[in-house]
Amino acid sequence: MPTPARLSHPRARLYEVVRTAHLERARELAPASIVYRRRRYDFDPSVAPGVELVQAEPMAAARLLVRSGVTALEVNEPLQLSSAIATLSTLLALDLRGRLHGTRPLVVTYAIENLDPMSARPARLRSRAKLRAQRWAAGRVWRRLDRIVYGTTGARDLHARVLPARRDLESTVIEALPAPMPERSHVVRNPVQIVFLGALVGRKGFPLLVEAWSTVLQREPRACLVILGSGELEPAATALSDRHPSVTFRRDPARSVIFDTLAASRTLVLPSQPRPGWREQVGLPIVEGLAAGCLVVTTTETGIADWLDKHGHRVVEPGGDAVALAEALLATLASTRTPEDVLADLPARDGRLAADTWLFRDAGGDR
Template identity: 50%
Template sequence: MASVRILTDRARLYRTLRSAHLERAHELPPAAILFRIKRYDFHEELATGLVLVQAHPVRAAWLLARSSITTLEIGEPLMLSSVWASTLAISALRLRALIGGSRASIVCYALENADPFERQLDIRARLRRGLNGIAARFVWRQTDRIVFGTDAARVTYCTALPEPARDAASVVIPALPAACACIADGDPEMNRVVFLGAFAQRKGLPSLLAAWPLVTKALPEARLTLIGKGALENQARQAVANDPTIELVIDPPRSEIHRQLRRASVLALPSQPSATWREQVGLPIVEGLAHGCSIVTTTETGLASWLNAHGHEVVAPGCTPQLLADAMVRALQDPRPAVEDLPAIDGRLAADAWLFVGA
């Protein structure tokens, strides 16, 4: 452990690491990835060939102080769960510069579309949030380049935090995928809906299951595939046992996820807000778009306005099962949105190129 050194010019600091990060890292110039926690969807085989360092925030800051990196990507400042790790890392790099080292650029990719400082909290939680707010403002003022993945994120930051450092640069690059290059193995099933993600209340699984009988009542040929894992797995299994139009795929490898998305016509992710969470974009939405799926979701995602403008179905969170079912029926009956609507370069890759310009 003590012999670990960061030998790249770039580094990324994550609180949690997931397969999407690993897949993207293989497409980008080399960068060390320092992280604290592996997410539920972390697939070890994707880590081959990458520089990954699992480290507590204090150790991560120490490693960065001893490195020669020129650019560090931090977690976004409004992600309060990681803001102190970012504070320590930035402080370590600024100290390195003070004692004769080079000054590292701090960059971030921002998606948050809910102001965490507006949430109703008890007195103890407000005190903790106040301390987090001090750290968030420090991180924000130290950031040199910012990409907003949605315009909703840009608006949220303008409201929640003061202006960043006077020489900071920012831009909005929509978090839209390029069409996936995976090879199709037949035409999609025009009657199939897929749910992909954590089996959780916040991802809308209960809402989807409540609406599904109304979908099959209107379209008896409709079929639903549930893909993922999570706390509500038993509810998913019960739904499959009671309804032959539903199938279940638990925690499949990435190749199977791609196959299932190619197979489906519609991806449904009816995200629901909680007291401490709001869907920023929704990786399943991005992956569904990349495979040509029509999307059914809620106004919670930061991509809601783009989806609505491009022929997808966007409903209010907490809407009735009938309204959600109607949206799925319309998506199944309407032509698939063309992948030509998508950018030629994945939005996150374009953002990375802008963040690390000159690095």
């Protein structure tokens, strides 16, 4: 689709990547345009109608936001280095327009990064030069922010450690926890069903789950596993489901199927593993599993690991063996905690939505 001449709203969100969850949240927030560069693998176009969604390369995005006279803009967090240069270019263009017209747009961000990208040491000279430019741009974006919400205390601590202190920056921590999702009364919960939701790749710990499944069945023969997702390890998911009647694999199901499966499950498993340049920030499957009342089995990589550990979920060390993961899964199946107990620990309002309200307070409404 061609880029429009102007956006419909004075408030906009500038994202490097857009996914279905962004669109679902957009329906619950004050109207805002979403300008993005690319789509994630889990983007569902059926959710897009009703949301002003514009795909544009960085320079085109900057021109569009300037022409539209945007007064409030959410940008990717500065420590997302892949977007820092493009973000900075847009902010410089907006500020130039602001000086000419006597207005300065509000710039805000939501931060959940918990891995220091500033300490990377690429081997190639060209990569090192690119990283230096990204770090410089990230620092400039950081200095331009007006407000920031940290979705985890780990993200707050990381920013304090690697970026200059700013007394003038408005900031707060709002834990990245969901509100309970609406009851799906047509779904019956299976007390021994475990669900893996997400990308079928090594960093999400899927190979470890495959290895652990035989141990789970030895101890609890009634256990069943539902795998929802796609990725390079789809053959392993197919092989596991062929080998064990207890395993069901569904490639990229509709969101309604995902929500029904979560509501029918006892446990959500996401054993994230560290990789060079990547660490699980929170994990959308974890958030959606909690909202459905699932117990969670994950690793200390997620930014809400401490909260999970304190609220009866199972958190294991990354890089552990399959037996430790199996033990954690079995512990949730045997737990006396009910889905109602899980839901009672959650906030009344989704943390990301609450963060958005805090970021854009007094920022003006729709045209």
